[in-house]
Amino acid sequence: MLIQTHNLFVHLGQRLVLESINMGVEKGEVVTIIGPNGSGKSTLLRALIGAVKPTSGQVMRSPGVAIGYVPQRLHVDETLPMSVRRFMSLPHRPPRAELNAAMAAAGVSGLEQRQVMSLSGGQFQRVLLARALLEKPDLLLLDEATQGLDHRGSAGFYHQIEAVRQELGCAVIMVSHELHVVMRRSDRVICLNGHICCQGLPEVVSASPEYQSLFALDHEEEAVYLHRNHHSFSHNEELH
Amino acid sequence: MLDDFLVRAALAGLGVALAAAPLGCFIVWRRMAYFGDATAHAAVLGVALSLVLETPIFAGVLVVSLTMATLVSSLTGRGYAMDTLLGVMAHSSLAVGLVAVSFLDGIRIDLMAYLFGDILAVGKTDLAVIWGGAALVIALVTYRWSGLLLATLNPDLAHASGISPKREQLILTLALAVVVAVAIKVVGVLLIAAMLITPAATARPFCRTPESMAILAAIIGSSASLIGLKSAYEFDTPTGPTIVCTVALMFLFSSIFWRLNHHSRKKSSD
Incomplete structure (x- = not known):
């Protein structure tokens, strides 16, 4: 494990943002964190780089791990x-x-x-x-790095990440809204909503009831979604 | 040479301008202008306390400015917006300071000298304090330059590079208190913010890197001090305000230049 959290709790002010987060990343692995707005995705990333102090629990980095952070x-x-x-x-x-x-x-x-x-x-x-x-970096952290980019821009950016990863062999943790990207490019998906709802292979997560209810995607919508894969995805934002 | 009061005044003005310029850049970049103002206003309370306790003015002002700045930093985000908090605390401490000074009978205090500065009355000891403080601030800002810049750009990027934004904020606060304490004699509490912000804002249109902006701001501040001093002497006007007027005039020209430049660039890209 390059980096690992152990029973992590984070409060921002009075508000409990993350509870009992246990996660970790292996060498060379691509992990994507998905979740609705306000589910604590960015906070988790900020906890990993040490920008927010956990209320309890730990973030453990294996010694000498170099981290690259893209806000x-x-x-x-x-x-x-x-x-x-x-x-x-x-x-x-x-x-x-x-x-x-x-x-x-x-x-x-x-x-x-x-x-x-x-x-x-x-x-x-x-x-x-x-x-x-x-x-x-041995580990690259990307916090919604494609926010505000159009579809082509974000696709191009993810291509770049892929190229970089192949060249450096670094692990990647990314936070994303863009489910289509998540499904295709990750080794593992973590579905977050304050706590970890489910995690695992992209296919497993997307089939899980927790994921389905969180993103309110029924099969019909999913079909439309896949069909429109080459068009814009801006309408999907409203589903979250 | 130091026996000439005009030479001492010129050196004092230069010292303040050189220390205020790089710090002023950070105040502009971080949008802390009001913060600088508040710290300066609190200095009047420091003056009053020093007179009561018979300590050097410099020490009293430094302590009160530091307390003020730290208090504001730590109270922010607990129910009040930063600008509300600053407004309340700055003017309250100014008022408390003014009231406290009025209780001090026995000593005749020329309050105007603290509000607007009295650069022509700078003595050799004042000069030593000003240049000592200026050297400290310049050394501090230069030493922490990269960390300060990164923390200014984005606190999370700073964290990821192992730099604590809190510590950098503390360094700026400390530097600010020192500048206020040394500038009080030169331009007075009401005009310190002008010496911090205006040279930096004037330099902005001509610069492509943060370093060049800090250096140009120092040059602008220094020349404004000298030109202001000379003009005040010629026209028999109050010196501190004349210096601020000079730098304000420079700002005016600079922003006209920026407007024109922006305009022509936009046109050419159409």
Whole structure:
């Protein structure tokens, strides 16, 4: 196990957000966390990187694990001038060759001189990915990394993740709304709603009653959903 | 050379401008302008306390500003919005300070000197305090620069890189209290925020990296201090406000430049 939680409870203020979470990720595994809005997906990820303190329970990392974190859309204040190269060099300036390699792996070569706020949503997400790659991660954490991207943009981004994973062999934990992506690309799915409702192989989870009730997908809708696979998925957001 | 009061005034202005500029950038980037204002207003209470306890003004102001800043940081998110809390606490402590000063009979206190500064009365000891404080702030901000920047961009990214955003916030708070304490003699509590924010805001349109913005803000703040001092001498106007007027004028030109530049860029992309 690269990272593991043991009976994790997290409160944000007075509110219990996560309860008795036991999960872990093996080397090279792709795990997707799905769940409705407010189900604690982002909080779980933030607990894994140490940004929120658990009320009780533990997060255990195996020693020496390098973690790359790609946050959910980043807003950079207009008053803060920041070139892509400078952004990539925070907090430590990497050797130029490494920086170029990471930019290439994330598919954003040639953007070094641009200002970060002038990038499109998709470009910025890839720059964030490139920055995470600088850590030479054993584990990549993606928090709804494709939020705000259109269908093509998000498909492209997931392709990039796949390519990166094949190159680095790193494990991936991603939080996603996009069920179609989840089903295709994950080794394991964790269905979260404050607690872990169910987890396992994508096919197993999607057939489970917990999943069905959480996402209110009956078979008819699912058929439509699969049929429209090459169209937009924005309407699925309303189902959650 | 230090015997000339104008030379001392110029050096004092430079010291404050150099320390305020890089810190002011963070205040602009993190949208903490009101926070700076509140900390400065609380300083009047510090002045009053120092006079009562017969401690150096610098120490009293530093302690009260720090307390104020820490109190606001820790109270935020417990029922009141940050700006409400700052508004209440800043003006209350200003008022309490003013009332407290009025109880101090025996000593004649020129309150105006603390509200608007009295740069022409800066002595050699003041100068040492100002440059000591400025050096401390510059060293602190330079040393923590990358961590501060990352925490400003996104607290979670900072966490993931092993940087605690809380600690960085504390460093900024400390630096802010020091700047307020050293600037009180130069521009006074009511105008400190202007020296923090305006040079940084003026520098923004001309910069592509955070470092260049901090350096340009320092240059702008320093030249505004010198030009303001000279103008105040020429026109016989109050020095602190004249310095702030100078930097405000620079800001005006800079924002006109930004407008025009933005406009032409938009046109060319159409």
